[in-house]
Amino acid sequence: MNMNAFTDKKSLSSDLVMYIKEKLLTGQLKPGDRIVETKMAKELGISQTPLREAIHQLVGEGIVSIIPNKGTSIRELTPKDIFEIYSLRADLESLAFKLALFNRKPHDIRHLEMCLEKMKQKVNSDSVDSLSEETTHIHTYINQLSQHSHLIEVISSISFKVALVNSRLRGKYSKQYEWEEHAKLIKVFIEGDPKQVEQEVKSHIYRAYCVFTDAFVTEKVEDCDFWRVL
Incomplete structure (x- = not known):
């Protein structure tokens, strides 16, 4: 986002939220x-x-922290945060993918x-470093096929944190x-068995969680029992 884009805008605080998220x-x-x-x-x-308003919005989203006598900083994601983001995504998207089975067309x-x-x-x-744009599109496309507006809204509410975690995985x-990974996911979705779809979505997200924790998390939360019951 170009800095000059702020000069003639009415919704400065919203633009600043997007600007800070983009920099992250x-x-x-x-x-x-x-x-x-x-x-x-x-x-x-x-x-x-407007910058102060944007910061307060980011505090509310859990992205920025304001610590007395220390100031404002980008919040560190804890091992518990990482677990909660992935486990919530696993439950939400597995439901969305199952619902999408009933709405998909040829x-x-x-x-x-x-x-x-x-x-x-x-x-x-060699000119392409990552397939993250394509993989994000696949998940978003199938989530939208659920046609469950409240579920889509909840998934959207954690989408930035999911993107932030994914950006560190590149x-x-x-x-x-x-x-x-996504060929396997789409294959199961095309075959159309709801139980298999649910299991594959959860397994797919769990594998991504394991890659992240192995790379970045030294102090893991006790999560094994949770993933077993998903």
């Missing part, structure tokens, strides 16, 4: 980094009031197959692995 996803801001209101406002050529199947084919073509391309597994 691209790694320009990292967990633990301080946000100095005066400095950021000056860099963006705006007053501190053109939806063709679309997912085309997505897989495009991903496969990019696996051996480079932790190969494009081939990404393709194989």
Whole structure:
């Protein structure tokens, strides 16, 4: 997002929320980094009031922390946070995928197959670092097929934290692995057995959770029993 985009906007605080989130996803801001209101406002050529409003919204979303006498900083995700994000996503998306089975049409199947084919073509391309854009599209597309507006709203409410976690996973597994994981997921979805779909979605998300915790988490929560009953 270009800094100049803020100058003539009415919804400055909403734009600033998006701006800070974008900097997090691209790694320009990292967990633990301080946000100095005066400095950021000056860099963006705006007053501190909309920035303060944006920060308070991000505090409410659990992305930013304000600590007395220390200031504002990007909140570190704890092992418990990571577990809660993945376990909640596993339950929500497994339900969405099952509901999507009853609403899918032949053109939806063709679309997912085309997505897989495009991903496969990019696996051996040196110009493509990650398939995260394609994998996110697959999940979003099937979630939308659930046609369950409240469920979609809840999934959307955690989508940024899911994206933030996924952004840290780039480079932790190969494009081939990404393709194989989603080929398996779509295969089960096309076959159409609700129990198999539920199990595969939960297993798929659990495998991603394991990759993340193995790479970044030294102090794991006691989660084994939970994943066994999913």
